[in-house]
Amino acid sequence: MEHDILNKIKCVSDIKKLNIEQLCGLCDELRDEIIEKVSETGGHLASNLGAVELTVALHYVFDSPDEPIIWDVGHQCYAHKILTGRDITGIRTEGGLSGFPKSSESEHDLFVAGHASTSISAALGIAEAKKISGSEKSVVAVVGDGACSGGMIFEAMNNAGRSRTNLVVVLNDNEMSISPNVGAMAKYLADIRSREGYFHFKDALEHTLLKIPFIGKSIFGILRSIKTFFKDVFYSSNTFEHFGFTYLGPADGHDIAVLIRTFRRAKQIKKPVLVHINTVKGRGYDPAEKNPSKFHGVAPFYKESGELKNESKYSFSSAFGNILCELAEKDDKICAITAAMTDGTGLKEFSKKYPERFFDVGIAEEHAMTFAAGLAAGGMKPVFSVYSTFLQRAYDQILHDASIEPKHVVLGIDRAGIVGGDGETHQGTFDVPILTTIPGVTIYSPADYKELEKDMKNAFSAKGVQAVRYPRDFEKTIPEKFFKNYEDFDFFEGKNDCIIIAYGRLFVEASFAAEETESSVLKIGKIFPLEHEMIEIVKKYKNVFFFEESVENGSIAEHFGNLLLKSGYDGNYKIHCVSGFVPHMEVKNAMKLHGLDREAMINAVKEALK
Amino acid sequence: MEHDILNKIKCVSDIKKLNIEQLCGLCDELRDEIIEKVSETGGHLASNLGAVELTVALHYVFDSPDEPIIWDVGHQCYAHKILTGRDITGIRTEGGLSGFPKSSESEHDLFVAGHASTSISAALGIAEAKKISGSEKSVVAVVGDGACSGGMIFEAMNNAGRSRTNLVVVLNDNEMSISPNVGAMAKYLADIRSREGYFHFKDALEHTLLKIPFIGKSIFGILRSIKTFFKDVFYSSNTFEHFGFTYLGPADGHDIAVLIRTFRRAKQIKKPVLVHINTVKGRGYDPAEKNPSKFHGVAPFYKESGELKNESKYSFSSAFGNILCELAEKDDKICAITAAMTDGTGLKEFSKKYPERFFDVGIAEEHAMTFAAGLAAGGMKPVFSVYSTFLQRAYDQILHDASIEPKHVVLGIDRAGIVGGDGETHQGTFDVPILTTIPGVTIYSPADYKELEKDMKNAFSAKGVQAVRYPRDFEKTIPEKFFKNYEDFDFFEGKNDCIIIAYGRLFVEASFAAEETESSVLKIGKIFPLEHEMIEIVKKYKNVFFFEESVENGSIAEHFGNLLLKSGYDGNYKIHCVSGFVPHMEVKNAMKLHGLDREAMINAVKEALK
Numbered sequence A, B: 001m002e003h004d005i006l007n008k009i010k011c012v013s014d015i016k017k018l019n020i021e022q023l024c025g026l027c028d029e030l031r032d033e034i035i036e037k038v039s040e041t042g043g044h045l046a047s048n049l050g051a052v053e054l055t056v057a058l059h060y061v062f063d064s065p066d067e068p069i070i071w072d073v074g075h076q077c078y079a080h081k082i083l084t085g086r087d088i089t090g091i092r093t094e095g096g097l098s099g100f101p102k103s104s105e106s107e108h109d110l111f112v113a114g115h116a117s118t119s120i121s122a123a124l125g126i127a128e129a130k131k132i133s134g135s136e137k138s139v140v141a142v143v144g145d146g147a148c149s150g151g152m153i154f155e156a157m158n159n160a161g162r163s164r165t166n167l168v169v170v171l172n173d174n175e176m177s178i179s180p181n182v183g184a185m186a187k188y189l190a191d192i193r194s195r196e197g198y199f200h201f202k203d204a205l206e207h208t209l210l211k212i213p214f215i216g217k218s219i220f221g222i223l224r225s226i227k228t229f230f231k232d233v234f235y236s237s238n239t240f241e242h243f244g245f246t247y248l249g250p251a252d253g254h255d256i257a258v259l260i261r262t263f264r265r266a267k268q269i270k271k272p273v274l275v276h277i278n279t280v281k282g283r284g285y286d287p288a289e290k291n292p293s294k295f296h297g298v299a300p301f302y303k304e305s306g307e308l309k310n311e312s313k314y315s316f317s318s319a320f321g322n323i324l325c326e327l328a329e330k331d332d333k334i335c336a337i338t339a340a341m342t343d344g345t346g347l348k349e350f351s352k353k354y355p356e357r358f359f360d361v362g363i364a365e366e367h368a369m370t371f372a373a374g375l376a377a378g379g380m381k382p383v384f385s386v387y388s389t390f391l392q393r394a395y396d397q398i399l400h401d402a403s404i405e406p407k408h409v410v411l412g413i414d415r416a417g418i419v420g421g422d423g424e425t426h427q428g429t430f431d432v433p434i435l436t437t438i439p440g441v442t443i444y445s446p447a448d449y450k451e452l453e454k455d456m457k458n459a460f461s462a463k464g465v466q467a468v469r470y471p472r473d474f475e476k477t478i479p480e481k482f483f484k485n486y487e488d489f490d491f492f493e494g495k496n497d498c499i500i501i502a503y504g505r506l507f508v509e510a511s512f513a514a515e516e517t518e519s520s521v522l523k524i525g526k527i528f529p530l531e532h533e534m535i536e537i538v539k540k541y542k543n544v545f546f547f548e549e550s551v552e553n554g555s556i557a558e559h560f561g562n563l564l565l566k567s568g569y570d571g572n573y574k575i576h577c578v579s580g581f582v583p584h585m586e587v588k589n590a591m592k593l594h595g596l597d598r599e600a601m602i603n604a605v606k607e608a609l610k
Helices: A004-008 A010-018 A020-041 A046-050 A052-061 A078-083 A119-133 A153-161 A184-193 A196-211 A213-236 A255-267 A286-290 A316-330 A346-351 A365-377 A388-402 A429-437 A449-461 A507-518 A533-538 A555-564 A586-592 A597-610 B004-006 B012-017 B021-040 B046-050 B052-061 B078-083 B119-132 B152-162 B184-193 B196-211 B215-235 B256-269 B286-289 B315-332 B348-353 B363-377 B388-401 B431-435 B451-463 B506-518 B531-539 B556-566 B587-593 B598-609
Strands: A070-071 A139-144 A168-175 A247-253 A274-279 A335-340 A356-360 A381-385 A410-414 A442-444 A466-470 A491-493 A498-503 A519-524 A526-530 A541-551 A572-578 B069-071 B139-144 B167-173 B246-252 B273-278 B332-338 B358-360 B381-387 B410-414 B442-444 B465-468 B489-492 B498-503 B521-526 B526-528 B541-552 B572-578
Touching: A004 A020, A010 A052, A020 A046, A020 A078, A020 A255, A020 A519, A046 A052, A052 A078, A052 A139, A052 A255, A070 A078, A070 A119, A078 A533, A119 A139, A119 A153, A119 A168, A119 B363, A153 A168, A153 B152, A153 B363, A196 B556, A247 A255, A255 A274, A255 B442, A316 A346, A316 A381, A335 A365, A346 A356, A346 B069, A365 A381, A365 A388, A365 B119, A365 B152, A381 A388, A388 A410, A388 A429, A388 B388, A410 A449, A429 A466, A429 A526, A429 A541, A442 A449, A449 A466, A466 A526, A491 A533, A498 A507, A498 A555, A498 A597, A507 A519, A507 A541, A519 A533, A526 A555, A526 B052, A526 B489, A541 A597, A541 B046, A541 B587, A555 A572, A555 B348, A555 B556, A555 B572, A572 B526, A572 B556, A586 B021, B004 B021, B012 B052, B021 B046, B021 B052, B021 B078, B021 B256, B046 B052, B046 B286, B052 B078, B052 B139, B052 B167, B052 B256, B052 B388, B119 B139, B119 B167, B152 B167, B167 B256, B246 B256, B256 B273, B315 B332, B315 B348, B315 B381, B315 B410, B315 B451, B315 B506, B332 B363, B332 B506, B348 B358, B363 B388, B381 B388, B388 B410, B410 B451, B431 B465, B431 B526, B431 B541, B442 B451, B451 B465, B489 B531, B498 B506, B498 B556, B498 B598, B506 B521, B506 B541, B506 B598, B531 B556, B541 B556, B541 B598, B556 B572, B572 B598
Parallel strands: A070 A139, A139 A168, A168 A274, A247 A274, A335 A356, A335 A381, A381 A410, A410 A466, A442 A466, A498 A519, A498 A541, A541 A572, B069 B139, B139 B167, B167 B273, B246 B273, B332 B358, B332 B381, B381 B410, B410 B465, B442 B465, B498 B521, B498 B541, B541 B572
Antiparallel strands: A442 A526, A491 A519, B442 B526, B489 B521
16 A cells, blocks of 8 residues: 555644544544555554554644653553654564653653553643643543553542643543453443433534534523433433543544534533543454454564464463463362453453352552452452452552461462563563562462463462562573472582572573583572572672673562571672663563573673683 | 449350340440550540441341351451450551451451452452352441442442342441542432431331231231332332342431341342441540541550640651642642542542542542543642552553553552551551552652652652652651662661661651661662663672662562672572561561561671671
């Protein structure tokens, strides 16, 4: 497809010069560009295709960056990136754009987003700042219905309605988060959608009336009062209006003319408005419309067929799901909880086999954790399966609800360590530091599936909060002599005064590095609390190297060093950790950059042996 | 007052034998007991007085512990404690009861609570466990309207409504959290309250009808259908019903007969029910009814007058508020945010002087933090003033929304360190460990008001997240020679090979200990990131003692040790930190118990000098 219209847009405000037909053409071209580029690199496809008209209409009506658009979760911002002058070729890969809003890329990305449900809070802050400064400019938050299960949306709505700011919240309702939506709010939105006819009628009538000069507006005014009365009587006011928002919608999120009219009205209202639009995830690309979950975050695929270019491998997530099913077959107390990540965390089979013991709570990690603690208090053995980065949301609940009075909750921490293309907002490099602050927590970090199974069995037969963390990866083989005994720690003696300490997948790298350098290796399986016997082994070495996929402050390496220091160790202890926030790039490149790869290990030892 | 009825209750089920008159008498006696005992020790008075009838009626209708009552926040459980056989004499003091539910005290306290908005999540977990086990028993959650501004309540409601469990949520609506309530939900509840007459009519009619044997029930059935129809038409269904709850109320929360009838009906319904009751905070004690904020958490007072026994001193919180007002006078970008703690965090004056720059967001720490980041993105200089323990709720927001792309947000962290009578759920011993995991965060911990002022000025003129943390305490004087220069660190040289390191209020103890032992002292003002020059000073000492009011993992002491280890230090480094969760007791006793008092410091040095 030629991108004639798109190519003429030099500045986002150029959109405002286009007519409806051209705008529709622009949408087609944007879709084509997104499908083309995402098929090459992978990325969030379905949500981006659903948000094309929405994005064009927003930029048509509002004046970004003065009227900023804050994208919730942020993975639907590709059209926005293109329209604001960015090339999405190579998105999510090193040197390419981030898959999420990023202010260093563009002044049109005012606020970062990778975690859900933050947009209204951020937009309200910006809107209040404008109000204080005397500006009448609008601030737009675009939030999906999936994110509406998150408590922050409620907290923000509870404050926004009364704020007298020019805040426009666009509820992009596609009946999905990553998995299909759950919960009362999803049902409620479905109820509203079924009333769609009403708004269509109202909108068309209004549009016609407003075309009549002078008289049109006053007739419209009278009619509007009457219609509002009828609407309130027959449809009752809705929840958003209870919150103090003016509610507009539901509107067809793929009809550019309707969207522009609706957003214009929202902009005029000069108080908080909620615009409810219906969109179809994957819109305009058949494979994605038919299977939006697969095309939510997708690997590179053949554009024509929608088939993945590389078959997906059996991963730690899959292994976790399978082991859990086996354990649950023998123990009817085992329950599983996910926060809208049934597929991602490998729980699909469990959810089918044990529906009565499976709970998808929506994007609601805080609730998920305390709910798990409640299940435990009721005698169940719950596992909360969650990405490391999203577990950050539940820190207080792990501490306050599950640890002050210990509850036997297992945490299945997926995407632990460096994650790759998702970048800064999704790195699993903080769970170890925060979990180790909480008295009574136990943490396992398996290096392969067999160890994962052992760790899960241990976790389910222990007490208190038991975390098992594993990477977004598949297991890799190690040199034979580094066969693991799967004890709390395994020690492999080398031939010099250097020892490498590692856990999880870094143990694989460590074993190869040790083979090449003939140094010793300490593999930690139960990474917290640390067994003191390890200190006795390690303190004999002149050079100790700890490699860890975590930020340094609060890392196991730091806790280990603390024990070494107390033991009177006086050799060289070197910590190799993740430094700061890790941008999007392939995992292996990030490992290299942060000095966590095999080569870095070999160099460290060789340097010491000089 | 004689406690004739109360004294006869040997087991909580004895309540079920009492008639209405006796139940009313029991309520009077409970009130008397609570006022008497809280006047001696201090504690949460107003909320407990408001919940007396509610508590009696719940225990009359439900069978605790098989039908557990989960108290949200938990500070309204005194009547519950008394009725379940516990003596509240000396509550919140060492050896006395906890001021919050505590399962080690009683099987009737199934779930801990000190932070708000967790009860429905926990109760839903227990209810699902009962459902899986085939039990038809109810589970009750009692939640105040104040806690309803917290996102977890929404997340839990979103899941609970469809759960088909026998969950009974009692919404104890007293129009207050700690400060008067804010937000759309508060307004919405007020709207419902204004319709109270309807329920009274319905309830009275039903009560009369049900007294007619045989016929009464069927007439009632027909009438109920009609009334439901009318109710839906005229009152519209309410938000709770959208969530899938059966809504009962609003009912008079001080009318024991109405409460019993309503709870019985809720128990019969066998699906999630929300019972909305109206209570008066401080009910039955004039000074508390008139000033519920003062009597929310109150120090010992004279029962007759309500006057405090000891005048409250000018505290770090007050100093923070005053300094902030001064800064805000000169800088109109400074905004202040509180999560329902205007008084507690010393912001009252600010809220009056600068209402347009003051935001009480309700109990909603997650939103508060991201909202602050939004204000910063809009060009303001926000401070989020929050208790250390509640900041735990906002970990992900500090990291994801304010640090990945640094936003200039100041955190005023009150109640940092050991807090005293509130105990485990409220200790400020985790903020340092979690904040130091986040790249780019700066932390100050002043030892007195002058330093607090300097730190706040620094924080407002820097970039990124700037935390200033101070204790629930007032400043204390130090020996003259330990006059502070208020640099990032101050070094005081002694006469032996021992050095004590401390910050915040522990520096006062350290200075006295150093005076007595002639050892050196390092006072850290900017506690994170650590200045490397300090390592050069400290590594010369054979004995280093770090005293810190924090858990050890992730503490500054640990980070400091890490730097020492890297520097090749081979002396004795001893960390004295808080061990585990600290129960309720006076701060000075907790300090002693955890080896953080002056005496412990002196002994440590003397031991080393032997």
